[in-house]
Amino acid sequence: MADDGLGLRERKKKQTALKVWRTAVDLFLEHGFDDVSVAQIAEAAEVSKMTVFNYFKTKEDLLMGPMEEHVEDLARALRERAPGWSAVDATRGMVLRKVAERDPSIGLSERGGELALIQLINGTPALARRALLWSVRGERLAAEVLTEETGDALLSSIAAAQLAGVVSALMSENHRRALAGESPADVAAGAPERVERAFALVEKGLSGFAVRA
Numbered sequence: 342m343a344d345d346g347l348g349l350r351e352r353k354k355k356q357t358a359l360k361v362w363r364t365a366v367d368l369f370l371e372h373g374f375d376d377v378s379v380a381q382i383a384e385a386a387e388v389s390k391m392t393v394f395n396y397f398k399t400k401e402d403l404l405m406g407p408m409e410e411h412v413e414d415l416a417r418a419l420r421e422r423a424p425g426w427s428a429v430d431a432t433r434g435m436v437l438r439k440v441a442e443r444d445p446s447i448g449l450s451e452r453g454g455e456l457a458l459i460q461l462i463n464g465t466p467a468l469a470r471r472a473l474l475w476s477v478r479g480e481r482l483a484a485e486v487l488t489e490e491t492g493d494a495l496l497s498s499i500a501a502a503q504l505a506g507v508v509s510a511l512m513s514e515n516h517r518r519a520l521a522g523e524s525p526a527d528v529a530a531g532a533p534e535r536v537e538r539a540f541a542l543v544e545k546g547l548s549g550f551a552v553r554a
Contacts, residue, residue, distance in 0.1 A: 358394045358396040361386045370457050374404065383475035401471055404462070409475050410444045414506055428487060432504045433540040436511060440532045447508075449513030449529050453551040480505040507539050515545055 364386040367375045378401055383390040397403045408529060415432060422431035437448040445455050462468040480501050487497035518528045 344477075346351050354396075357388065357392070360386060361393055361396055361406060362403060366458065368400055369404060374400075374461060374468060379403075401467060403474070405468060405471055408446070412475050412479045414446070415479055415481055415508065417485045417487045419483055423533070427544075428504060429540055429544045433506065433536060436508060436536050436540075437533060440529065440536060443525075443529060446512075447532075447534065448512040448519070450525065456516065457518055460550060476505070476509065507543055511536060511539055 361382065365377070365382045368385060379393055380390050382429060383393045384402065386393070394401070397406055418435035419428055420433045422428075422434075426434075436447060438444075440449060443449045448455075456490065462472055483505060484494070484498045484501035487500055488494045491497055511532075515528055515532065518531075519525065
């Protein structure tokens with residue numbers, strides 16, 4: 342038994358799924374998403390086509406599936422926040438934790454390939470639509486958590502949209518800086534200060550922001 346508590350069969354399944362995913366990502370990055378078939382992925386990963394579909398229902402799942410594991414991150418942070426913590430506190434804490442861990446889901450990682458994946462997703466209409474739907478679903482789940490607590494669906498939806506928007510903007514800023522040539526270490530070093538400034542704006546409200554002279 343391994344330290345992760347998984348039996349041999351489960352470890353092998355996990356290893357196979359990871360191998361298929363990595364193979365698919367390499368092929369997608371080299372040839373483009375639309376020009377790679379599931380049969381080609383199976384052949385390169387040395388598994389059957391049926392095995393690929395056992396782990397991933399569609400070709401889109403091969404690329405997006407692992408990323409979509411984070412769709413409930415905001416809702417979970419809100420649901421599990423400590424007594425006395427506001428929704429802003431919980432979201433800021435979640436993002437700062439991701440920054441400290443160099444989590445790819447917030448646009449930070451020492452490993453290569455993440456930026457190329459983002460560019461591939463943004464440049465592939467089917468994947469870009471799916472990413473948008475994923476974002477919308479994450480925001481809706483967060484709104485549901487807040488509505489359950491407050492009973493105010495409207496303000497909960499507004500709050501969830503603001504919080505999700507901040508997370509998305511921070512991730513995009515990390516990507517922008519990396520694409521502009523900043524090193525992963527430099528992007529990560531400035532991230533906590535950007536997080537604090539971003540959430541301070543939401544926390545204080547937008548009444549004094551961009552007032553036209």
